[in-house]
Amino acid sequence: MTNxxxxxxxxxxxxxxxxxxxxxxxxxxxxxxxxxxxxxxxxVAQIAKGLNLSRAEVHxxxxxxxxxxxxxxxxxxxxxxxxxSCQSCGSEELIQLAxxxxxxxxxxxxxxxxxxxxxxxxxxxxxSSPAIQVDEKLHAGVTAESLREILTQLEVx
Amino acid sequence: MNAIKVFxxxxxxxxxxxxxxxxxxxxxxxxxxxxxxEIVRNGSRGxxxxxxxxxxxxxxxxxxxxxxxxxxxxxxxDAGMLEGxxxxxxxxxxxxxPYLAKQERLTFARMGITDPISLSDYExxxxxxxxxxxxxxxxxxIVQALVDSGLRGRGGAAxxxxxxxxxxLGAVAQQKYIVCNADEGDxxxxxxxxxxxxxxxxxxxxxxxxxxxxxxxxxxxxxxxxYPHAIRTMSEAIxxxxxxxxxGSNVCGSGRTxxxxxxxxxxAYVCGEETAMLESVEGKRGVxxxxxxxxxxxxxxxxxxVINNVITLASVPLIMxxxxxxxxxxxxxxSQGTLPFQLAGNIKHGGLVEKAFGLxxxxxxxxFGGGSRSGRPIKAVQVGGPLGAYVPESQWDLPLDxxxxxxxxxxxxxxxxxxxxxxxxxxxxxxxxxEFCALESCGKCTPCRIGSxxxxxxxxxxxxxxxxxxxxxxxxxxxxxxxxxxLCAMGGMTPFPVLSALNHYPADFGVKVGDxxxx
Numbered sequence: 001m002t003n004x005x006x007x008x009x010x011x012x013x014x015x016x017x018x019x020x021x022x023x024x025x026x027x028x029x030x031x032x033x034x035x036x037x038x039x040x041x042x043x044v045a046q047i048a049k050g051l052n053l054s055r056a057e058v059h060x061x062x063x064x065x066x067x068x069x070x071x072x073x074x075x076x077x078x079x080x081x082x083x084x085s086c087q088s089c090g091s092e093e094l095i096q097l098a099x100x101x102x103x104x105x106x107x108x109x110x111x112x113x114x115x116x117x118x119x120x121x122x123x124x125x126x127x128s129s130p131a132i133q134v135d136e137k138l139h140a141g142v143t144a145e146s147l148r149e150i151l152t153q154l155e156v157x
Numbered sequence: 158m159n160a161i162k163v164f165x166x167x168x169x170x171x172x173x174x175x176x177x178x179x180x181x182x183x184x185x186x187x188x189x190x191x192x193x194x195e196i197v198r199n200g201s202r203g204x205x206x207x208x209x210x211x212x213x214x215x216x217x218x219x220x221x222x223x224x225x226x227x228x229x230x231x232x233x234x235d236a237g238m239l240e241g242x243x244x245x246x247x248x249x250x251x252x253x254x255p256y257l258a259k260q261e262r263l264t265f266a267r268m269g270i271t272d273p274i275s276l277s278d279y280e281x282x283x284x285x286x287x288x289x290x291x292x293x294x295x296x297x298x299i300v301q302a303l304v305d306s307g308l309r310g311r312g313g314a315a316x317x318x319x320x321x322x323x324x325x326l327g328a329v330a331q332q333k334y335i336v337c338n339a340d341e342g343d344x345x346x347x348x349x350x351x352x353x354x355x356x357x358x359x360x361x362x363x364x365x366x367x368x369x370x371x372x373x374x375x376x377x378x379x380x381x382x383x384y385p386h387a388i389r390t391m392s393e394a395i396x397x398x399x400x401x402x403x404x405g406s407n408v409c410g411s412g413r414t415x416x417x418x419x420x421x422x423x424x425a426y427v428c429g430e431e432t433a434m435l436e437s438v439e440g441k442r443g444v445x446x447x448x449x450x451x452x453x454x455x456x457x458x459x460x461x462x463v464i465n466n467v468i469t470l471a472s473v474p475l476i477m478x479x480x481x482x483x484x485x486x487x488x489x490x491x492s493q494g495t496l497p498f499q500l501a502g503n504i505k506h507g508g509l510v511e512k513a514f515g516l517x518x519x520x521x522x523x524x525f526g527g528g529s530r531s532g533r534p535i536k537a538v539q540v541g542g543p544l545g546a547y548v549p550e551s552q553w554d555l556p557l558d559x560x561x562x563x564x565x566x567x568x569x570x571x572x573x574x575x576x577x578x579x580x581x582x583x584x585x586x587x588x589x590x591x592e593f594c595a596l597e598s599c600g601k602c603t604p605c606r607i608g609s610x611x612x613x614x615x616x617x618x619x620x621x622x623x624x625x626x627x628x629x630x631x632x633x634x635x636x637x638x639x640x641x642x643x644l645c646a647m648g649g650m651t652p653f654p655v656l657s658a659l660n661h662y663p664a665d666f667g668v669k670v671g672d673x674x675x676x
């Protein structure tokens with residue numbers, strides 16, 4: 001309960017700090033996601049009111065962009081690049097390996113909530129494909145062995 | 158004794174192979190051994206197979222070692238790395254490494270040499286010369302210099318940058334904007350990312366010149382969310398440049414105003430399309446706008462707006478400092494200047510190769526790239542990102558210039574080059590192109606929104622041998638509709654990879670050469 005209240009207070013504060021920004025919605029949504037990890041659907045009305053937009057506009061923007069989440073992600077987020085360059089170096093196999101190792105499909109979170117597995121379309125590390133990102137940390141030239149090691153470490157943590 | 162300068166890159170691609178660990182190990186070992194070193198976190202030289210590339214300042218110049226892992230640091234110091242001595246990882250004087258020595262680095266002249274966020278480094282390496290020169294010129298003279306340089310938009314569309322600027326200069330409005338498109342979503346491209354992480358002041362200077370030229374006082378850099386390091390470095394550089402008076406209300410003491418702000422994108426590929434990007438900067442869904450009106454007349458918040466790619470704007474300071482002729486003398490035909498090509502995918506020596514237009518793909522693939530990384534024959538090369546054509550071996554000797562590529566239905570685009578070896582299934586890659594379009598379509602126009610989904614289905618039927626001849630015919634018809642009926646390049650160019658795969662690699666679709674009417 002306190003969590004929910006804290007969340008509302010922090011969202012309210014972020015809304016206030018963005019009210020004078022031109023084209024404020026994306027910067028605000030980023031700020032909310034940075035602060036609490038996702039954008040709670042129940043905050044849509046609050047955001048809409050704060051920026052003088054309709055709820056439909058806010059909902060439309062949140063759901064349009066792949067980056068914004070409306071659910072709490074796992075403790076760690078593993079993103080595996082599946083764009084052409086990484087495909088040419090075996091990223092499809094890495095995705096299959098990750099799904100098998102974690103026991104969950106892409107776009108899903110493991111049952112224990114430790115890892116969310118996602119595809120990503122280019123991390124700009126194409127000269128050292130395949131590339132993945134684990135939370136904030138980038139890894140290039142990933143092999144089956146190194147991926148297994150990275151995932152095992154995440155599950156231990 | 159002065160501390161010995163040791164360079165450890167801070168580029169994402171170096172961080173992704175453990176550059177921070179290398180820097181930390183160097184610090185620790187030096188401390189333990191009582192050695193006096195100064196670690197500089199430079200940008201990357203762009204030879205990514207050698208990352209982490211550690212360089213040491215010696216009387217003979219900078220000596221390179223790579224690829225260095227943290228565990229190598231002890232043996233490197235034992236061997237006398239700090240005096241530039243031999244080691245199995247020693248690559249000699251950096252500037253003499255053939256991959257670098259053979260390039261024509263104009264825009265990337267400082268890349269990997271300087272500390273990206275050091276203003277004094279930038280100043281000492283010809284920084285701000287272009288901006289200072291521009292401040293002494295009239296807007297129309299700046300624009301004329303840009304027209305004369307022959308610089309064309311490096312984002313992909315290759316529209317003459319000077320003409321765009323002239324339109325904005327001529328527009329009458331209270332407020333004008335400069336928007337830098339740093340939504341570098343194409344697979345196989347990273348020159349924008351390298352610029353923002355490795356030489357951010359160059360982009361800032363280019364944008365400031367654009368603002369001064371056309372009378373815009375506010376600029377935005379729209380950077381993709383997948384580039385957290387670029388966002389951080391650009392933001393820090395903007396802050397430092399503002400404090401130092403290169404940005405703000407009195408640019409270099411001229412009394413002119415130019416403010417700059419980073420806007421973080423949110424993972425929509427189509428926002429690399431200029432009008433979708435404007436919508437996104439305005440805080441809306443990144444849906445493509447119909448043109449006209451041109452963004453140069455009615456762009457961001459309805460005001461006249463210059464929209465250019467990172468490399469376009471980053472090329473401007475040099476053109477202003479050294480003159481239009483200097484730049485124009487590089488290149489061929491109407492493709493003037495240089496392009497930072499990006500060698501990626503299944504390639505042995507992947508990295509950044511800045512060369513004048515006119516070299517061939519074969520030179521890039523073999524003289525620079527050293528062939529495939531897997532050691533297998535190269536089968537197909539996608540040039541110009543996910544919307545670029547697959548270029549077969551028969552076309553690898555064409556000069557890389559906009560017109561020569563357009564003549565064979567291909568594009569140079571943003572200069573991204575993705576290599577596939579002979580294990581690639583071109584029908585699968587064609588399907589992926591349609592799938593990606595379906596995923597990323599903004600949904601505004603029907604050919605793109607519906608066509609991409611139908612495209613996946615048709616290719617699936619071809620691959621599973623259902624009514625193949627009819628389905629191939631249908632795929633061509635669908636591609637024709639998307640090509641001619643889409644609102645922007647997303648739907649309009651997805652047929653490029655699809656049709657080039659079908660035309661040049663019919664066997665992968667189970668189509669015999671000669672069976673299909675257009676092969």
